[in-house]
Amino acid sequence: xxxxxxxxxxxxxxxxxxxxxxxxxxxxxxxxxxxxxxxxxxxxxxxxxxxxxxxxxxxxxxxxxxxxxxxxxxxxxxxxxxxxxxxxxxxxxxxxxxxxxxxxxxxxxxxxxxxxxxxxxxxxxxxxxxxxxxxxxxxxxxxxxxxxxxxxxxxxxxxxxxxxxxxxxxxxxxxxxxxxxxxxxxxxxxxxxxxxxxxxxxxxxxxxxxxxxxxxxxxxxxxxxxxxxxxxxxxxxxxxxxxxxxxxxxxxxxxxxxxxxxxxxxxxxxxxxxxxxxxxxxxxxxxxxxxxxxxxxxxxxxxxxxxxxxxxxxxxxxxxxxxxxxxxxxxxxxxxxxxxxxxxxxxxxxxxx
Amino acid sequence: xxxxxxxxxxxxxxxxxxxxxxxxxxxxxxxxxxxxxxxxxxxxxxxxxxxxxxxxxxxxxxxxxxxxxxxxxxxxxxxxxxxxxxxxxxxxxxxxxxxxxxxxxxxxxxxxxxxxxxxxxxxxxxxx
Amino acid sequence: xxxxxxxxxxxxxxxxxxxxxxxxxxxxxxxxxxxxxxxxxxxxxxxxxxxxxxxxxxxxxxxxxxxxxxxxxxxxxxxxxxxxxxxxxxxxxxxxxxxxxxxxxxxxxxxxxxxxxxxxxxxxxxxxxxxxxxxxxxxxxxxxxxxxxxxxxxxxxxxxxxxxxxxxxxxxxxxxxxxxxxxxxxxxxxxxxxxxxxxxxxxxxxxxxxxxxxxxxxxxxxxxxxxxxxxxxxxxxxxxxxxxxxxx
Numbered sequence: 001x002x003x004x005x006x007x008x009x010x011x012x013x014x015x016x017x018x019x020x021x022x023x024x025x026x027x028x029x030x031x032x033x034x035x036x037x038x039x040x041x042x043x044x045x046x047x048x049x050x051x052x053x054x055x056x057x058x059x060x061x062x063x064x065x066x067x068x069x070x071x072x073x074x075x076x077x078x079x080x081x082x083x084x085x086x087x088x089x090x091x092x093x094x095x096x097x098x099x100x101x102x103x104x105x106x107x108x109x110x111x112x113x114x115x116x117x118x119x120x121x122x123x124x125x126x127x128x129x130x131x132x133x134x135x136x137x138x139x140x141x142x143x144x145x146x147x148x149x150x151x152x153x154x155x156x157x158x159x160x161x162x163x164x165x166x167x168x169x170x171x172x173x174x175x176x177x178x179x180x181x182x183x184x185x186x187x188x189x190x191x192x193x194x195x196x197x198x199x200x201x202x203x204x205x206x207x208x209x210x211x212x213x214x215x216x217x218x219x220x221x222x223x224x225x226x227x228x229x230x231x232x233x234x235x236x237x238x239x240x241x242x243x244x245x246x247x248x249x250x251x252x253x254x255x256x257x258x259x260x261x262x263x264x265x266x267x268x269x270x271x272x273x274x275x276x277x278x279x280x281x282x283x284x285x286x287x288x289x290x291x292x293x294x295x296x297x298x299x300x301x302x303x304x305x306x307x308x309x310x311x312x313x314x315x316x317x318x319x320x321x322x323x324x325x326x327x328x329x330x331x332x333x334x335x336x337x338x339x340x341x342x343x344x345x346x347x348x349x350x351x352x353x
Numbered sequence: 354x355x356x357x358x359x360x361x362x363x364x365x366x367x368x369x370x371x372x373x374x375x376x377x378x379x380x381x382x383x384x385x386x387x388x389x390x391x392x393x394x395x396x397x398x399x400x401x402x403x404x405x406x407x408x409x410x411x412x413x414x415x416x417x418x419x420x421x422x423x424x425x426x427x428x429x430x431x432x433x434x435x436x437x438x439x440x441x442x443x444x445x446x447x448x449x450x451x452x453x454x455x456x457x458x459x460x461x462x463x464x465x466x467x468x469x470x471x472x473x474x475x476x477x478x479x480x481x
Numbered sequence: 482x483x484x485x486x487x488x489x490x491x492x493x494x495x496x497x498x499x500x501x502x503x504x505x506x507x508x509x510x511x512x513x514x515x516x517x518x519x520x521x522x523x524x525x526x527x528x529x530x531x532x533x534x535x536x537x538x539x540x541x542x543x544x545x546x547x548x549x550x551x552x553x554x555x556x557x558x559x560x561x562x563x564x565x566x567x568x569x570x571x572x573x574x575x576x577x578x579x580x581x582x583x584x585x586x587x588x589x590x591x592x593x594x595x596x597x598x599x600x601x602x603x604x605x606x607x608x609x610x611x612x613x614x615x616x617x618x619x620x621x622x623x624x625x626x627x628x629x630x631x632x633x634x635x636x637x638x639x640x641x642x643x644x645x646x647x648x649x650x651x652x653x654x655x656x657x658x659x660x661x662x663x664x665x666x667x668x669x670x671x672x673x674x675x676x677x678x679x680x681x682x683x684x685x686x687x688x689x690x691x692x693x694x695x696x697x698x699x700x701x702x703x704x705x706x707x708x709x710x711x712x713x714x715x716x717x718x719x720x721x722x723x724x725x726x727x728x729x
Contacts (some may be wrong), residue, residue: 015437018418018450031529031538033676033683034618067418067450091364102364113418132679141658143618145678156482172361173366196487196495218422221447242615242622244529244536246493268531268615276490290420290445291472304491305541312542336362346361350368 005161009074010124012155017069017111022128022147023121025061027136031267038138038146038263041222041286042119044182045083045203047315049123051322052080052100052174057315059127059136062153064120066289068111070151071122073103077161078125080174084287085183099175104344117184117287126163141222142264172349174325180318186292187213188284191299191321192250192275192305195308197240200272201252205233209274211274212257213293222264225285227294227306232274242270248277248285250296260285280311325350412461412481415452421445425467428478432460435462440478443471454480484513484535484557486550490618491541492526494549497534504624505534507612513691516560522552530688531613533621566637568722570660571608571691574656576647578604578669578700585666589632589649601696603627604668608691609654617660619676619684623692626654638664645671647694669694673716685716693719 013020023046026039040046040063047057062069081088081097088095095101095109097120103109103284114120130137130147148157198206213307214227238254244267245251246259251259252272260277261269262285275296276287289292299307334345355372421443428440434454443450458480463478484496496513498506514530517537521528524544529536539549578601579586590597609623616622631652639662642648646657648665656662658676671694677683686692697705706713 002438015453016451017445029527030613030683031536032688034615035678035683065446066355078608090364093365094367099366101366102361104364107364120417134683143678144660145618173361173368175366175368193488193490218420218445220445221510241401241500241532241534242613243495243531243534244489244493244615246489246536246538247492256414261674266616267529268613273489276492276493289473301488301491301546305546308541341622343362344364346359348361350357 007129008126008163009158010077010128010161011071011109011159012074012123013069013155013157013159014072014108015070016153016155016157018067019065020069020153021063021139021141022060022130022153023063023138024127024136024139025058027134027140027146030134034267035134035143035145036140036263036265036267038136038140038222039136039338040121040138041263042083042121042283044280044283044311044315046121046123047120048098048180048318049082049121051125051319052082052098052176053078053123054100054174055123055125055127055284058145059123060130061123061128062159064111064122066118067113067121068122070111071109071159073105073107073109074158076104078102079109080123081111081120082176083120084114084125086114087112087170088122098181100173101153114289116186118289119286122316124159124161129160129162134241140264151259173348174322176318177321180314180321182283184284186288188288188292188294189297190281190284190294191278191304192281192296193278193301193304194275194298195273196276197272198274200234200236200238201238201274202233202235205235205256206274207260208232209252210296213295216288216290216292216294218290220288220290222262224262225260225288227258227260229246229257232258234272238271238272239270242268243275246276248279248282249273250275250277251270262286278307280307289323331339362471412479413455413458414479415440415455415477416450416452417443417473417475417477419445420437420470420472421450422471423465423467423471423477424449424476426463426465429462430460430463434456434458434460440480441465456480486553488546489536491648492538494537494539494546494553495534496537496553499533499709502612502624504610506717507610508689510535511687513557513560515557518553520556521613523702524549530616543678563668568720570687570689570721571689571693572686573695573717573719574671574673574692575697575701575705576605576669576671576694577697577699580699582699582702583647583667583669585635585648585663586668589630589666589668590633593630594630600630600668603630604649604654605694605696608693611686611688611690611692613688614684614686617659617661619691621655621658621675621684621686623653623655626652628652632666634664635666639661642667643670644676647671670702672702672709673714674709 023040026037048055050059133146144150207232209232212230214229217226220226232252245261249261252274253271330349333349336343337344358369394465424442424444427442436456438454439451461481462479487495510530524540526538589602612622632649634650642657642663645661646667647669648667650665
């Protein structure tokens with residue numbers, strides 16, 4: 001509820017983009033009140049963007065969808081763009097993702113269409129400052145809570161960060177080495193664990209589910225990805241006694257078309273859940289746009305937990321790699337004029353390992 | 354000796370390695386060899402995503418950023434538009450997406466109709 | 482009664498009781514939920530009780546599935562020995578019926594072949610068990626509507642239903658805690674705020690409690706609404722063990 005520091009304005013929204021919201025890692029412990037996690041649809045990308053700007057991995061950032069916003073920088077700060085590969089510019093220069101970029105007051109960040117993937121994260125040093133609602137800054141659109149008054153960004157909005165300082169010394173250059181940068185595909189295989197209600201489907205239905213490509217429909221959103229494809233047959237009926245819907249659960253209503261339940265899903269529901277997408281693969285779904293395709297591969301629970309550990313280990317490694325980048329031997333600033341162009345140049349010597 | 358530097362040009366950081374090969378005696382023209390230095394400056398030469406001044410006479414094609422439905426077209430053929438003005442609204446994934454003009458100009462062509470489905474990269478309209 | 486366990490992805494486990502809706506089974510669900518809440522060690526993240534099952538979210542990096550299952554078996558065992566029954570609490574929910582607050586009251590009455598007064602009497606004449614909270618923030622699934630006033634949903638849902646609206650859909654009745662779209666037949670409205678994200682906890686009831694609808698006049702509604710807005714309205718709660726008191 002309480003904004004802990006004086007607000008430090010970082011962006012003015014000039015264009016909102018298709019759907020830009022404030023998200024952290026989500027709101028936990030409130031499903032028993034009917035409130036879902038919300039939070040970043042691609043948690044890995046949010047965490048890395050935060051680490052790049054020197055934040056805690058759970059800090060709030062902008063989640064960008066398909067077509068990004070145009071932002072005016074209101075104060076010097078550090079930003080990092082992660083997730084989908086966007087066609088983006090900082091003033092007249094290309095704005096590259098997966099690295100710390102220092103931005104100056106008055107600069108314009110213009111994020112256009114996503115070339116690969118669908119959702120991006122723009123983190124800012126200090127994290128975005130909005131009041132916490134039920135322990136999180138995440139925007140829950142249908143519940144109209146969290147983020148900026150529970151809604152997506154609009155033209156004219158002012159975005160604040162919670163820290164006025166960019167730690168210049170500790171972050172000379174930060175970028176995610178190529179080998180860690182995820183490559184998003186428009187045709188993905190997603191790993192699932194069968195159940196909890198796979199017994200509602202006959203053998204033929206399960207075979208269809210596991211052997212077909214499904215297409216992302218236009219009315220998918222942060223609540224759910226609705227897929228179309230070969231009909232999955234139920235044994236008798238599609239309805240169950242209403243119970244909880246975990247994130248990544250795949251519901252199959254009477255029409256036999258699967259629905260993958262995402263961050264803003266209703267907490268409970270009455271359709272049979274044939275399977276659940278494993279946590280590390282949920283972001284693969286989140287990065288799909290309409291018309292993209294997905295198929296499901298069944299794995300066991302023990303295997304799934306190994307993948308979860310691998311993902312955690314990878315993040316620990318990334319954290320170490322980024323921290324190792326944070327040493328500067330010397331720093332000099334220049335203004336370089338080439339013809340009519342003036343460049344602000346900073347040269348920092350870093351250790352050669 | 355090889356040394357590593359971070360060179361930040363207009364906010365974009367480049368990691369460069371510099372190796373001093375030999376001292377060049379005075380009077381000898383500089384070699385074409387880039388001495389192992391990454392030519393960072395040439396990388397940041399302006400490649401504006403929106404049309405630069407010389408392109409002002411040309412048409413800008415505005416295409417669909419992803420598959421969607423055309424919800425409404427805000428402009429007519431021949432209308433004058435300003436940069437940032439909303440030209441049409443697309444609908445997909447329960448989002449209404451305002452597509453705005455990347456520059457000042459005149460609506461030259463309208464290539465879609467309201468209610469029509471468009472695919473990724475489909476041309477929507479042109480501004481000249 | 483032993484539960485059946487079902488894996489739901491890599492971070493959730495369902496504990497299922499018998500496959501039917503009954504107050505007895507639901508009571509066991511909530512009792513078990515409260516036990517786990519109390520006993521939960523590291524690694525159990527959150528618990529979502531529903532009609533006849535519990536969904537337990539856990540962190541597999543801190544608690545293995547095997548250890549979780551063992552811990553749950555032990556809790557269930559203790560629970561059986563404890564034979565504890567939770568107190569039955571009844572919350573009074575003031576409702577102004579009909580008029581602009583419940584514009585479908587007339588329809589419900591005529592399609593049931595009753596007068597509006599009779600519908601109000603029937604609707605407010607019994608206590609409703611809160612089976613579970615879910616779907617959307619603060620929404621409660623209530624049991625036991627008198628079938629004489631059961632009414633089908635609207636063919637086209639309303640775009641905007643005000644917060645606090647009391648409605649009927651088939652043999653269900655319920656309250657819209659927040660303004661939303663909805664297809665239930667609206668018969669009245671309560672001034673109470675049944676969900677407030679700035680309150681801790683955000684809902685004034687726990688599943689397993691009962692709602693008792695108390696008909697009030699429009700004037701009382703406005704007065705109570707004002708009190709709710711000022712934050713000094715107290716809900717009257719009847720407790721089977723502690724008697725009646727007011728809170729929240």
